[in-house]
Amino acid sequence: MELNKSQLRLNFIARFLVIVIASSVTGVFDLPTSHAESPEQNSGIDFDRDIQPILTRYGCNSGACHGKQRGQNGFQLSLLGFDSDFDYDALVNDSRGRRITPARPDESLFLAKPAAKLPHGGGLIFSADDAAYQILKEWIASGMPRSIPGTPDLLRVEVNPIQTRFLENRSESLQVTAFYSDGSKRDVTDFATYQSNESPIAAVDEHGVVTVGNLTGEAAIMARYSGHFAVFTASIPLPEPIAESEYSSLPINNEIDRLIWGKLKTLNVRPSEAAEEHKFLRRAYIDIVGRLPTAEEASRYLNDTAPGKENALVDHLLADPEYAEHWANKWADLLRPNPYRVGIKATMSFDTWIRDAFRRNQPYDEFVTELITAQGGTFRNGSVTLFRDRRSPDELTTIVSQLFLGVRLECAKCHHHPFEVYGQEDFYSFAAYFARLGRKGKGVSPPISGSEEFIYVSDKGEVKHPLTNEVLPPKPLYGNAEAIEEDQDRRVALAAWMTSSENRKFAQTMANRVWADLMGNGLVEPVDDLRATNPASNPELLDHLGEYFVEHNFDLKELIRYIMSSHVYRLSSQPNPTNAFDTRYYSRRYRTRLRAEVMLDSVCQITGVPESYSAMAPESRAKELWTHRISSLFLDAFARPDPNQDPPCERIPDSTVIQTLHMMNSENLSKKISADIGFVKQLSESEKSPEELIDQLYLSAYSRYPDSGEKLQGLEYLNQSSENRRKLIEDYLWALLNTPEFVYKD
Incomplete structure (x- = not known):
């Protein structure tokens, strides 16, 4: 609705008179009793306290309405009310004040449209009898005050x-x-x-x-x-209660079991039975060293009758050098840059630094401190590559807060986070920790970026609030940090605050990552989104794991050992009538597809034919690759991260038709199975009987012996012809590799 010049002039005069009159009267306008219950509450209607919540409650400042980037039909509000000055100006002053009619509040566009008295794209929002309408009307009648003196926070x-x-x-x-x-x-x-x-x-x-x-x-x-x-x-909970005696009789290996059983009890859920020992064996190898056990390793474990062999196996695998390569490869996913952006040598240097930290079992708090405070040249100190890749304080803020604190701050860069307590001041105050980084060298120059760059601490550099232009001092997201001396590296204070034993989120974020890797699902999902509005499925367990991690000096191996020693880790994936629905409470095992590198390394191990990678030493394994730019159709089919993505990278865990077709039709896989230097040829030329051949194949692919039915079926197949023994074994192995039992960790 457009107003002519005379109406606008009258509107302005009426607004002026109402404001003058209202300014001489205090304490006249009280909120409806439905909105203000306490008699001590400051009287008068304050824009921040009383009007903004209404705009948010009814979606006026949402991203689908006037809160989107360019507003709606010429009227824009800040998203979820993060900028009250902007919103007040848009309502009261923008478009020559056409949205407000002080002398006749009911005729204001601001009220008439949401009340459907005039055409409104959002339809009827509230009626004239609603409390929201009355509060807005009273605010207009009182002269649209920006704020009421003495309004409490x-x-x-x-x-x-x-x-x-x-x-x-x-x-x-x-x-x-x-x-x-x-x-x-x-x-x-x-x-x-x-x-x-x-x-x-x-x-x-x-x-x-x-x-x-x-x-x-x-x-x-x-x-x-x-x-x-x-x-x-x-x-x-399920409607049928379960006897207390059933829960009290469950095995308790450590506090993890106690907390899981307690949660299941509140839901009237029974846990599944323990998994068969070959499944625990396979899980342990996959989780710790990133490959299947060999036939010899599987046979030795299955035939071992010593008590406590499960814990002994975990200790043995944690001491294996392959542990460091497998777990370093997981962390490289989160930090690894694109070599075409930062340079090949810098990327290799970063990868080497990460792997060296895991080989030394460097405590996690030291690992993060060394990374966050890195200085020097990218060719000499690989951790510096983080600051070559992320070149501005705001870029560093998002990756550091998300990776190490489980706080996704990206939204707060532009407006108040819709599901968090953080706003722009929090974001840019945190970014101020990275404001004084200096760089020497040619910088990045894609697609080559071949030069070395040096990172040092400068004595200059500030971060300003994007709206107020105020210089913001460094401030942590929560809690208190130590004061920073003028000549001190601000990142040192940040690292001290982050890694403090008092900072629960730091330990919990890593504990949640490890739990998700081992158990198939995080206590919090996504694993790097810890917030009150996205609570853990078992908050007490997340607290406990974080405390355990701190108490054991941030020793990653010790945390892995602790989780894998629980009875919960050893549950079967086979559901019972009470827990078939469960995907969050760990009453059973959640099957997950093997990681791409685990799949390929296991295929190479079973066939006896190593993979050949460009830019890698002969017989290198997939988990040792220093960049996803190294070509591999197999790894791409099984969803390794896109090398063009920014870290942190999330792998797609789902199975796809492409993966199935690749396993069935891969020329490379076929060549490995039929290679003259491979495992199948050795078996075909050996003196092993058909029964022994079948045992060997099942141990290699599934880490178990075949059951009677599988053995009988295999004998019928292999005894078809003695002349085509090698071909029959090739086809038999190909069939075993194209089954869910091979592709999934159960």
Whole structure:
């Protein structure tokens, strides 16, 4: 609706008069009782405290409406209200104040459109009888004050109840309370926004009413109000209770088992039985050294009758040099740059530094400190390559916070994080730790970048807030850090704060990564997104693992040993009637497809034919590759990271038709199986009987002996012809490699 010049002039005069009159009156306008419960609450309507929550509650400043980059129909608000000055100006002053009519508030576009009195793209948002409408109307009538002197700050919000175990009732009404710096509080249930992380398990409506269905599990309900969060947990157990004696009789090897059994008890879920010993054997080799056991190793373990052989195997594998290569390759995924951007020699130097740290079993806190505070040349100190690749404070902020603290700050770079407590000031204050990095050399010059670059600490460099232009001092995301001397490397203070035993997120983030690698699923998913609104499936266990990691001096091997010694690690993937639904609570094993490098190295081991890689020494293994730029159709088919992606890189764990077709039709695989230097030829020329041949093949591919049915079927096949013995063995091995039992870690 457009206004003519006379209407605009009258509008301006009316606005002026209302503001003058309102400025002489204090304490006249009180909030509706539904919005302000405490009599001590500061009177008057404050834009930040009272108006912004309404705009957020009704989605006016959301990304789908006026909060998107260019707004909607000429009217733009900051996303989720992160910039109140901008929003106030857009409402009151933008377009010559056409959105507000102070003398006749009901006729303001700001009210008439959401109330559907005028055409509105968003439709009816609220009616004239709603509390939100009345608050907005009263704010306009009072002269649209930007702020009310003495308005207290919002400290926190709480939700009540915090948790409900739904046994019979299928719904729960939440109450959200805001607490302010002057000791007052108010019920903000109607002005909070709600979101469930598992809507099929527990859904929530706009009024905070949680409704659960028939699915078993837990869901976290986020209540958000004015940038603060509270979380309600809905727990829906199976209807049939399980006797206490069943849980008390479960094996407890360590505290992990106790905490898992406790969680399963709340859901009335029974864990699966223990896995067969060959499955534990295969898991242990895959998880620790990144390959299958050889036939000889499998046979020796299966025939061993000594007690405690499981723990002895774990100790043996952790001492194997292949451990360092396998686990270093995982961390290289997260840090490895594109060599066409930073240079081949710098990338190799970085890879060497990472692998050396794992070979020395360097404590994790020392590893991170050395990386974060690196100085020197990229050819001499590989860790410096991080700062050659990430060249600005904001780039370093996102990777450091996500990798080492499990905090995804990318959103806070431009606006307040929609699911976190962090805003722009938090982002750029953290970025200030990296503001004084100096560089000497030619820098990056893709696609060659061949020169060495030197990183040093400069005495200049600041980070400014993008809106206020204020120079921000370095400040951690939470808690307190030590004061920084003027001539001190700011990164040293950052590393000390990050790796402190008091910083729970640092230890928990790494513990969650290790748990996800070993158990098939993180306690928090994604593994680098730890926040109140994305809670762990077992918060007590995550706390415990983080504490254990700290208590054992950030020793990664010790953390792996501890997890693998639990009974939970040794459960079968075979579900029972109570846990078939479970994908989060570890009542059974979750099968996962083998990592690309594990697959290829195991194929080479079984066939006896090594792979040949460019830019690598002869007989190098896939887990030793220093860049994903080294070509391999097999590794690409099984979803190694795209070399053009920025770290941290996430591998796609799903199986695909491409992978199946590659295993069935790969010329390279066929050549390995039929090679004259390979394992099949040796078997065919050996004196082994058909029974022994079948045992050898099953031990090589599956780490077990065949059962009676498999043995009988294999004998029928291999006894077809003595003249084609080699060809029959080739086909038999090819068939074994093209099965889920080979492709998956069970």
